[in-house]
Amino acid sequence: MSGLALALRQVRYENLAFWRNPAAAFFTFAFPLMFLVIFNLAFGNEPIRIEGGRTVRFSTFIIPAIITLSIVNTQYTNIAMRIVFGRDGGLLKRVRGTPLPAWSFVLGTIAHATLLGLLLVVITIAAGALFYGVDVPTTTLPALVVTLIVAAAGYSALGLAITTVIPNADAAPAIVNFSILPLYFLSNVFIRIEDPPAWLDFIRELFPIIHTVRAVEAAFSPLTSGSGLRLGDLAFIALWGVAGAVIAARFFSWEPRL
Amino acid sequence: MSPTAIRVRGLRKSYGELEAVKGIDLDVAEGRVFALLGPNGAGKTTIVEILEGYRNRSAGEVSVLGSDPRDAEALFRRRVGIVLQSTGVEPYLTVSELIEQFRGYYPDPRPLDETIELVGLTAKRNDRVKRLSGGQQRRLDVALGLAGNPDLLFLDEPTTGFDPGARRDAWQMIRNLRELGVTVFLTTHYMDEAQSLADEVAILVDGRIAAQGPPAILTSGKQTRIRFRLPEGTPPPGGSTVAGDAFEIHADEPTRELHELTSWAVERGVELDQLTVSHASLEDVYLELTQPENGGGR
Numbered sequence: 001m002s003g004l005a006l007a008l009r010q011v012r013y014e015n016l017a018f019w020r021n022p023a024a025a026f027f028t029f030a031f032p033l034m035f036l037v038i039f040n041l042a043f044g045n046e047p048i049r050i051e052g053g054r055t056v057r058f059s060t061f062i063i064p065a066i067i068t069l070s071i072v073n074t075q076y077t078n079i080a081m082r083i084v085f086g087r088d089g090g091l092l093k094r095v096r097g098t099p100l101p102a103w104s105f106v107l108g109t110i111a112h113a114t115l116l117g118l119l120l121v122v123i124t125i126a127a128g129a130l131f132y133g134v135d136v137p138t139t140t141l142p143a144l145v146v147t148l149i150v151a152a153a154g155y156s157a158l159g160l161a162i163t164t165v166i167p168n169a170d171a172a173p174a175i176v177n178f179s180i181l182p183l184y185f186l187s188n189v190f191i192r193i194e195d196p197p198a199w200l201d202f203i204r205e206l207f208p209i210i211h212t213v214r215a216v217e218a219a220f221s222p223l224t225s226g227s228g229l230r231l232g233d234l235a236f237i238a239l240w241g242v243a244g245a246v247i248a249a250r251f252f253s254w255e256p257r258l
Numbered sequence: 259m260s261p262t263a264i265r266v267r268g269l270r271k272s273y274g275e276l277e278a279v280k281g282i283d284l285d286v287a288e289g290r291v292f293a294l295l296g297p298n299g300a301g302k303t304t305i306v307e308i309l310e311g312y313r314n315r316s317a318g319e320v321s322v323l324g325s326d327p328r329d330a331e332a333l334f335r336r337r338v339g340i341v342l343q344s345t346g347v348e349p350y351l352t353v354s355e356l357i358e359q360f361r362g363y364y365p366d367p368r369p370l371d372e373t374i375e376l377v378g379l380t381a382k383r384n385d386r387v388k389r390l391s392g393g394q395q396r397r398l399d400v401a402l403g404l405a406g407n408p409d410l411l412f413l414d415e416p417t418t419g420f421d422p423g424a425r426r427d428a429w430q431m432i433r434n435l436r437e438l439g440v441t442v443f444l445t446t447h448y449m450d451e452a453q454s455l456a457d458e459v460a461i462l463v464d465g466r467i468a469a470q471g472p473p474a475i476l477t478s479g480k481q482t483r484i485r486f487r488l489p490e491g492t493p494p495p496g497g498s499t500v501a502g503d504a505f506e507i508h509a510d511e512p513t514r515e516l517h518e519l520t521s522w523a524v525e526r527g528v529e530l531d532q533l534t535v536s537h538a539s540l541e542d543v544y545l546e547l548t549q550p551e552n553g554g555g556r
Binding site: 006009013016017020021086088089090091093094096097098099100101255 | 310311312332335336338340342344345346347348350351355359360362363364365386402406
């Protein structure tokens, strides 16, 4: 069997295992929906005034943040956790002892996470449209799909990269959360900081989260004319992804760290 | 002499200043069960992991099924099955799903039912891994090592934590593998396991091989042990030594020395309680080599 076929097989077994743990599966899907509900409960779903005197419903306004959250969660957080737990539990070492090519294993893990992430985004948008009147992108849909794929690839690579600095499974949640939660606050995911001080703006522009929010936003914003593809932001996310991939390729460990 | 499955010459491995493996030679013939014995920290796992291709060596030559495991190419991986000491699997999959997943990694896997049967998990084939007992999980480990129909199987302490019944079953399983022509490289703490299963053993002490050969040859030439108890207050016969609450005679000529002992007892009207005569076991050889007071295990 070719490496690609083996990767597809990995996806199948990853998927089988994922749904066998209904509690974990449920909360993976409940997570972004919970944010959708909470944000709408907290801030209402009134039309808000944006640039150019236009208005947009609050739900449409916040859905890019929730989509970003979903993708980062399924790719970065989820992949980092799975890899570290698999590494500590000996699963990675066992797989390494078989003829399965390393890249087939890694691709299988990433592909499964990406499928979950995309499904999560579809469900989130659908729930938003159904219950909160979110405007579903039409002309900008291709741009949204491209954005999601670039983001999924980039955050997957970063998820692999962060495992190289996580010493053991016990430390994984703390390190992963520490690396991402502050950025959620700074990068218009949890709260929106308009007109930030120059230093804060400088810092958040260095990281990929705000670029992701912006690229997704372009697909939902009524101000967008044209395709809604924000190549600059996507290039920035891709650059981070490449850096992550290089670090992962160089320092990735298949065995528990001592 | 059958062809060689594993050939090691002058193998050394250092971790910084510490030299864990200090130059060993090994030959394992195809179709044999080979056991590597030694106390914890003797370097067993280091050697096995070098042979499996997990670890690089510092010096020496290693050939496993004609390949250098350092390269660990797909060809090598396809012919070798590995059962590590502690490994994880996806806990939510069933026994047959997992074996099926691993079978898929190999071009010519062992049939699913046969693999399950070999490790005695037929009754549990549709159970999730989470629900298996420790011994059953260990058998699943072995099944995953066998899924690819390997020519050579590494078993790192396969029966640690087993109850006696499960150990006997595991031994039978290893004998079955031998019948099928699989070469088995085993590490173990249990001397009876090595004595009962292995065609050849090597005893590793402090990074060196202290003894190597078939168990029967390693134990031959060792003294026979005559052990007995005496009623309290009875002075023991000459040539006996105290061993716990009993006495022992280490006999070079067991027939004559046993005769002398029983004659001595009959003359005095003394009953030799719990009298046993046993040949030296692998354990005696092992303890002699590894216990510090005997000059081993520095």
